[in-house]
Amino acid sequence: MHIRQADRAKNRILSAAEALFAEKGVAGVTLRQITANAHANLAAVNYHYFDKERLAWEIFLRRIRPLNAARLEALAKLEAGCGDQPVAFSAIIDAFARPLFICGSDPDGYNAHSRRLVGRIFTEPLPFAPELLGTEMQPTMTRFAQAIRRHAPKSSPADFVWRFSFVVGAMHHALATLHDMQARTNGICRNNDAEAALRNFIAFGVQAFT
Amino acid sequence: MHIRQADRAKNRILSAAEALFAEKGVAGVTLRQITANAHANLAAVNYHYFDKERLAWEIFLRRIRPLNAARLEALAKLEAGCGDQPVAFSAIIDAFARPLFICGSDPDGYNAHSRRLVGRIFTEPLPFAPELLGTEMQPTMTRFAQAIRRHAPKSSPADFVWRFSFVVGAMHHALATLHDMQARTNGICRNNDAEAALRNFIAFGVQAFT
DNA sequence: GCTTGAATCATACATTCGTTTAAAATATCC
DNA sequence: GGATATTTTAAACGAATGTATGATTCAAGC
DSSP states (O other): OOOOSHHHHHHHHHHHHHHHHHHHOSTTOOHHHHHHHTTOOTTHHHHHHSSHHHHHHHHHHHHHHHHHHHHHHHHHHHHHHTTTSOOOHHHHHHHHHHHHHSOOSOOTTOOHHHHHHHHHTTTOOOTTHHHHIIIIIHHHHHHHHHHHHHHSOOOOHHHHHHHHHHHHHHHHHHHHHGGGHHHHTTTSSOTTOHHHHHHHHHHHHHHHTO | OOOOSHHHHHHHHHHHHHHHHHHHOSTTOOHHHHHHHTTOOTTHHHHHHSSHHHHHHHHHHHHHHHHHHHHHHHHHHHHHHTTTSOOOHHHHHHHHHHHHHSOOSOOTTOOHHHHHHHHHTTTOOOTTHHHHIIIIIHHHHHHHHHHHHHHSOOOOHHHHHHHHHHHHHHHHHHHHHGGGHHHHTTTSSOTTOHHHHHHHHHHHHHHHTO
16 A cells, blocks of 8 residues: 555655755755656645755754664663663764764665764754754753763863864765765775764764763 | 046955855855945946856955965975974974965954854865865975874874864854854854864864874 | 545746856046 | 057847746656
């Protein structure tokens, strides 16, 4: 039943637009490019997503929401799992970063383009960026900031916040540039090597807070 | 002599466009917005800069070129200054970051918008981005990577390259989001506090490589 | 098989985009 | 101060943009 031909175009548009937005930014992509890559009609975007802005909103939300849910769930499971004994610090960083580099339980085609898209979130200039960051990202950020601060050597609030910001920046920059690592490292790193990125980032993040 | 009224519009366009590009990205800004903010005529952009792309090119180059020159000069002076004794490691990170956060000898109106613009360089999707990064950024990057690697405990080439990439990412993310720190740190940090950002980043960078 | 609702399609709309033109204004130099 | 070069201006251009329209095709239920 219901291998609906109906939502095929709708989903093709979602994938094509995600890839294009990740490469060129939302403002740098036209609906005609999207529908051409998706092998769909121009009017299909407005039919299925009302307008370009809501399409972008849905694309970002489709990734951010399950990602942050996975991060919070991993952190909760972590803190609940080991009773009163302190949580392994690297496990917190892992819970923070792994869903961004390697998709967890909610694949839905999470790929290199998705990573690059998520890496754009903080710098992509969108009308709904403040709301998106405020409602979807900020709670997870403060939640992890608290967890990290609890398990790391104390420093002044300002020092800690700066450090946290740097670590987040390193992570998102890595996501946004993972597709181009080979050229920028003179061939030492491979492109889109998410496993290596995650492994190295965890070590990096652990050290940053200790 | 020659306080030319002539290039006033030319310079006003440069400043207005830099601020707008920093906020909304190149693709998200129209020539009409630029010329309106610059109190100049629409045709002035094409007259003084030929087209929008060359305007963007000049804007990025105006910042990157003196910045990288200042960084390389600071590093050279550092290595020449202390004979055979090892260079203070924090001084290398300082030479790397200071020209980005606080303008050195080549002000020319370097300000909060300039920082945000420079912070965009790695993620801004421009036709000339590969060339810009390759010819202007890459040499400085490899030069500092060598200097850092020489004065830091040895690690495998891959590990070091990952770490270097993370540090660069942290730096550029900080530049790109410095304007919005107060909201994202629940009021702990001030907006556009470049001195605090630099101070904290140096400590962060030193630790990342030791 | 026919009807109904949804999806796709070709096409056109009104704006807005970057760019061009040519005249008006301004600065520069002898 | 008048000739010359440079800059600014208003107006318009074609092309490209997001969106809307109405017909057509498709899938499903009775």
